[in-house]
Amino acid sequence: xxxxxxxxxxxxxDADTDVVADSQINYDDAINYWSSVPASVNGVxxxxxxxxxxxxxxxxxxxxxxxxxxxxxxxPDGVEKLTIDMGAGIGRITRxxxxxxSDKVDLLEPVKPFVAQMENExxxxxxxxxxxxxxxxxxxxxxxxxxxxxxLIWCQWCVGQLPDEVLVQFWSRCREALLDNGVGTMIVKENxxxxxxxxxxxxxxVTRTDEKFRQLFIQAGLKLIASDVxxxxxxxxxxxxxxxxxPM
Numbered sequence: 001x002x003x004x005x006x007x008x009x010x011x012x013x014d015a016d017t018d019v020v021a022d023s024q025i026n027y028d029d030a031i032n033y034w035s036s037v038p039a040s041v042n043g044v045x046x047x048x049x050x051x052x053x054x055x056x057x058x059x060x061x062x063x064x065x066x067x068x069x070x071x072x073x074x075x076p077d078g079v080e081k082l083t084i085d086m087g088a089g090i091g092r093i094t095r096x097x098x099x100x101x102s103d104k105v106d107l108l109e110p111v112k113p114f115v116a117q118m119e120n121e122x123x124x125x126x127x128x129x130x131x132x133x134x135x136x137x138x139x140x141x142x143x144x145x146x147x148x149x150x151x152l153i154w155c156q157w158c159v160g161q162l163p164d165e166v167l168v169q170f171w172s173r174c175r176e177a178l179l180d181n182g183v184g185t186m187i188v189k190e191n192x193x194x195x196x197x198x199x200x201x202x203x204x205x206v207t208r209t210d211e212k213f214r215q216l217f218i219q220a221g222l223k224l225i226a227s228d229v230x231x232x233x234x235x236x237x238x239x240x241x242x243x244x245x246x247p248m
Contacts, residue, residue, distance in 0.1 A: 019199075021196070021197040021198060021199040021206045022162075022163040022164045022197065022199070022206045023163065024199045024201070024204070024206075025161065025162070025163050025199070025204050025205065025206060026204045027138065027140070027161070027204075029203075029204040030161050030203055030204040030205065031110060031111060033202065033203045033204065034111045034114070034203065035111055035112065035113055039090055039113040039114050039116065039117035040090070040117075041055055041090070041092055043090075044089035044090055044092065044114065048234070048237070052234065053232055053233075053234070054233060054234065054237075055092070055096075057230070057231065057232030057233060058230065058233075058240075059093075059096045059097050060232070061228075061230040061231060061232065061240075061242070062093070062097055062156075062187075062189065062242065063097060065187075065226075065228055065242045065244070066101060066187075068226065068228075069185070069225070069226060069244055072185070072225055072226070072244070072246075073151075073152070073185050074183075075151055075179075075183055076183065079151070079179065079183070080103045080104065080151070081101070081102045081103040081104075081151040081152070082102065082103060082104050082105075082106070082132065082148060082149070082150050082151055082152075083098050083101075083102035083104070083105045083106070083150060083151060083152040083153070083154060084105070084106040084107070084108060084132075084150050084152075084153050084154065084177075085098055085105055085106070085107045085108070085154050086108050086139055086142075086153065086154060086155045086156075086158055086159075086174075087108065087109060087139060087155065087156070087157065087158020087159070087161070088107040088108060088109045088114075088118070089109060089111075089114050089157075090114050090117040090118055090121050091107055091109075091117075091118040091121045091122045091125075092121065093154065093156060094107055094122065094125060094131075095121050095122055095124070095125060098152075098154060099125045099128065099130040099131075101152070102130065102151070102152065103130065104129075104130050104131070104132040105125065105130055105131065105132055106132035106133045106134070106135065106148075107132075107133075107134050107135070108134075108135040108137065108139065108142055109134070109135075109136060110136060110137055110138040110141075112136065115134060115136045118134060138161075139158065139159070139161070139162060139170050140162060140166050140169075140170060142170070142173070143173060144173055144174075144176060144177030148177065149177065149178065149179045149180070149184065150177050150178055150179065150184055151178075151179055151183065151184055151185070152184070152185055152186075152187065153174045153177065153178065153184070153185075153186040153187070154186075154187050154189075155174075155186065155187065155188045155189070155190075156187075156188075156189040156190070157189070157190060157191070159188065159190060160190065160191075160200075160205035160206045160207055160208065161203075161204070161205050163206075164212075164216060167216060167220075168216055168219045168220045171186070171216070171217070171220035171222060172220045172221060174186055174220075175220060175221050175222055175247045178246075178247060182246055182247075184246070184247070185225075185244060185245065185246060186222065186244075186245040186246075187242065187243065187244055187245070188213070188242070188243040188245065189230070189240065189241070189242045189243070190207075190208070190213070190240065190241065191207050191237070191238040191239070191240055192207070192208070192209060192210050192213075192238055192239045192240070192241045193207040193208060193209045193238065194209070194238070195209070196209065197209060197212055207238060210241060213241075213243065217243070217245060221247060221248045222245040222246070222247065222248065223245065223246050223247070223248045224243060224244070224245060225244040225245060225246050226243075226244040227241060227242065227243050227244070228241070228242050229241050229242075230242060
């Protein structure tokens, strides 16, 4: 998802603007595309892997954002800081960040080659006793386990694979899965389209505007607590914005 370049904007302007962007999403096309790319950092980041500044800048930006939110994310003594990494790819974000701030991390990822690669990427996380359950299904198929409440739900470079209505339903389920009394938090981190939502036929996804995201948060019963723009990304990429959300 982060490999969305500004060139996509100009291509979209030339396309049929009467077609609603999210109506073109096809789950099978998306799975087929992502199953065809290497199960590596370079593959999941659309060619912007470790030979570029993207992976390191991404983790630094997310870490800084979480540090600013410490007082809003405090967890009562004795309550497990359980996190779920949605659309986790090969587990890069869990491997480089989420295990450090959590007691345990679950992961959700529907692309089978990526799930298989997690076994290699997350050896260190597992050895520390911080690897939770792995759900090899899509976000649209996920329902919160009755026995779990999450301190943190992390959605990064993945929600463009869901149409608006399905995304609202997914986020509503996420809201219900968060720890009560304002303890649970959801972070959404995505590329932002400059003018209108843009459909990318390559991976059958939509890049949304900031305005659209804020509308969908409200529809899902989520309150925006803080937002920031990721720094240090290549200029040819769409801006990346982070959102911190709590249940209304």
